[in-house]
Structure formats: structure tokens, C-alpha cells
Amino acid sequence: MNEDLLNLKALRAFYEIVRTGSVTAAATRIGMSQPAVSRQLAQLEALIGFELFHRDHGRLVPTQDGLLLYEEVSLSLNGFQRIQSLVSDISGFRIGHLKLVAPPSFCEGILPDIVAAFSARFPRVRISVDSHSREVAKSMIATRTVDGGFLIVPVNRDDLREDPVCNNETVCVLQADNPLASHRTLTPKMLRGEPLILLGYGQNSRATIDSSFSRAGVQPDARIETHTVSSACAFAARGLGVALVNRLLAEFYMRPGLVMRRFEPILSNEYAFVTSSLSTPSRLATEFLKETKHYFANKNLPEL
Numbered sequence: 001m002n003e004d005l006l007n008l009k010a011l012r013a014f015y016e017i018v019r020t021g022s023v024t025a026a027a028t029r030i031g032m033s034q035p036a037v038s039r040q041l042a043q044l045e046a047l048i049g050f051e052l053f054h055r056d057h058g059r060l061v062p063t064q065d066g067l068l069l070y071e072e073v074s075l076s077l078n079g080f081q082r083i084q085s086l087v088s089d090i091s092g093f094r095i096g097h098l099k100l101v102a103p104p105s106f107c108e109g110i111l112p113d114i115v116a117a118f119s120a121r122f123p124r125v126r127i128s129v130d131s132h133s134r135e136v137a138k139s140m141i142a143t144r145t146v147d148g149g150f151l152i153v154p155v156n157r158d159d160l161r162e163d164p165v166c167n168n169e170t171v172c173v174l175q176a177d178n179p180l181a182s183h184r185t186l187t188p189k190m191l192r193g194e195p196l197i198l199l200g201y202g203q204n205s206r207a208t209i210d211s212s213f214s215r216a217g218v219q220p221d222a223r224i225e226t227h228t229v230s231s232a233c234a235f236a237a238r239g240l241g242v243a244l245v246n247r248l249l250a251e252f253y254m255r256p257g258l259v260m261r262r263f264e265p266i267l268s269n270e271y272a273f274v275t276s277s278l279s280t281p282s283r284l285a286t287e288f289l290k291e292t293k294h295y296f297a298n299k300n301l302p303e304l
Contacts, residue, residue: 006048008080010040010044010047011044011077012030013026013041014040014041014073016029016037017037017053018062018067022059023037041053050063051063051065051066052066079144085282086282096126096282096284097126097127098127098285098288099145100128100129100149101129101130101131101132101137101141101149102137102149102150103131103150104131106150106271107129108228109249109252110249110295111129114295115127117294118291121287122287128146130146138155138157141160142160142276144278144279147275147281147284147285148274148289150165151271151272152204152205152270152271153270153271155272159276159277160274160275161274161276161277162272163272163273163275163293164272165271165272165289165292165293166271166299167271168269169247170245170246170266170267170269171244171246171250171304172242172243172260172262173233173242173254173258173261174259175237175239175258175259176258177257178242180194180242183261184262185261185262185264186242186264187216187265188212188213188216188218189218191213191218195223195224195241195242196221196223196224196244197226197232197240197241197244198220198232198243199229200226209267224240224241229245229253230253232245233250233254236258237255244263248299260304273288273292
């Protein structure tokens with residue numbers, strides 16, 4: 001095989017066929033005719049000497065070899081897109097595409113204010129914000145599928161760079177008429193037998209909460225498990241239990257009839273803006289980090 005004959009157009013056609021599941025959909029995404037995409041695929045298979053798809057009654061099902069190639073092509077195309085974005089960024093600075101990943105509660109509460117301030121400075125920059133599980137988010141940042149994202153630290157990966165941006169405590173959110181609301185501070189022993197609303201397994205904050213109860217010799221009554229601070233506060237507002245959540249994020253979801261109380265022992269929730277350590281952050285990501293730090297430096301929370 002002559003490696004010089006591999007061309008970007010054929011690889012893009014192959015990538016879109018696997019991604020969309022059909023030649024027709026792939027042709028629409030890349031702005032080519034269906035016959036042209038089919039020709040690109042046939043030429044690519046002839047060039048590399050092995051089949052990329054099984055033909056099953058008109059359907060194209062990727063072969064094992066095809067899936068292996070798809071993973072590498074995906075990384076390469078993402079790299080090419082980053083180059084294109086960088087060229088645009090260098091030529092105009094205010095013209096570019098900033099791609100971020102953040103937890104849902106971050107997107108709903110904190111992020112809109114930061115994005116608004118950033119967009120006021122760079123009004124022509126496109127911004128994409130996505131939410132995924134913690135592990136998927138780390139992979140997206142490490143492979144530079146996104147420019148950066150917000151994660152609770154530590155991230156424990158050598159291919160990721162952490163820039164701490166905020167650190168706040170876990171609090172209890174509960175109905176104002178709950179007898180426990182008469183206390184300024186709640187402890188695991190005081191919450192013994194009380195229905196709790198906790199963030200689901202797999203989250204760092206959940207592990208620290210469980211550990212604090214275990215040290216106090218208390219078995220937490222996890223009545224409701226959820227995955228966002230907003231839903232935890234909503235459940236608490238309906239009197240379904242006491243929510244143990246990140247204070248900074250919970251501030252955005254307080255409503256009449258809800259109160260916030262300290263939780264002891266103090267459990268810290270430190271977030272960082274995380275980028276890939278395999279390359280220098282884009283200038284847009286660097287500017288966004290500056291805006292983020294400015295936001296938190298001027299964020300004052302009311303006393304509990």
C-alpha cells in the first residue's frame with residue numbers, strides 16, 4: 001500500500017459512515033453525493049487491502065478491522081479540526097470555537113454567568129458546552145476533543161492539567177419546617193435515621209460523605225440518590241429528605257421554604273478548570289480560565 005495515497009476526504013467519508021450508520025447520512029454531513037461517498041469508500045478499501053464493512057442487506061456494519069481504524073481516524077480528524085480552529089484563533093483571536101465540558105449542575109448554575117462575561121469580551125466566539133460522566137469528561141479533555149472542562153479534583157491523570165478555581169463545603173439543604181432546621185450545624189449523628197438525598201455512587205463528594213458517616217458510626221439512610229445538585233434541592237423542597245450537596249452549586253437552587261445548614265465535619269469540594277497536559281491550552285481556553293478565576297474571586301456567599 002502506498003501510504004501517500006491515503007487522503008483526508010476518504011478518511012472523513014469512512015468516519016462519517018461509521019458514525020452515522022449509513023452512506024446517505026454521511027453524504028449529507030460532509031456535503032457530497034451518495035455515489036461520491038460510496039466511491040471514496042470503495043477506493044479506500046481497495047487501497048488498504050481489507051474490508052472496512054460487512055454488507056448486510058444494504059446495511060454497512062463495521063468489521064473489527066474497521067472499528068480499529070475508526071478509533072485512530074477519529075483522533076486524527078479531531079486533531080485536524082483543532083488545527084483548523086487554532087488557525088482561525090490566531091488570525092482573528094475573537095473568532096474561534098471554544099468547546100467545554102462540565103457537570104450538569106455547573107452548566108445550570110455557575111457557568112451561564114461566566115459564559116456571559118466571556119461572551120461580552122469575545123462576542124464572535126462560538127461556545128459549545130457538554131455534560132458527560134466524570135470519566136468520559138476526563139478522556140474528552142485529555143484527547144483534546146474539548147478545550148477544557150470543570151472537574152472536581154484530584155483528577156489523578158498525568159495527561160491532565162489542573163487549575164484550581166474554587167473550593168467550598170458540603171451543606172445540608174432541607175425544608176424550613178423540618179425540626180433539624182433549628183440547628184445552625186448538622187452532624188452525621190444528628191442525621192441518624194433521617195431520610196437523606198445524596199448524589200449517586202461514583203462521585204467524589206459521595207465517597208467523602210459516606211466516609212464521614214462511617215467515622216461517626218452512623219449508617220446513612222440514603223432514601224433518594226440523584227446525580228445533580230438541582231434535582232437534590234428539588235427533592236428536598238418537596239420534603240423528601242435532607243440533601244447533602246455542594247454549597248456553591250446549591251445556592252442557585254434555593255427557593256422559598258428551603259434553608260441551608262452547615263455540615264460537620266467540614267467536607268471540601270474543590271473544582272479545577274482542567275486542560276490536556278499534552279499541549280499548551282488554546283488562547284481561548286486561557287482567556288476563559290482568566291474569566292473563571294475573576295468570577296470566583298468576586299463571588300461572595302452569604303453567611304450560614
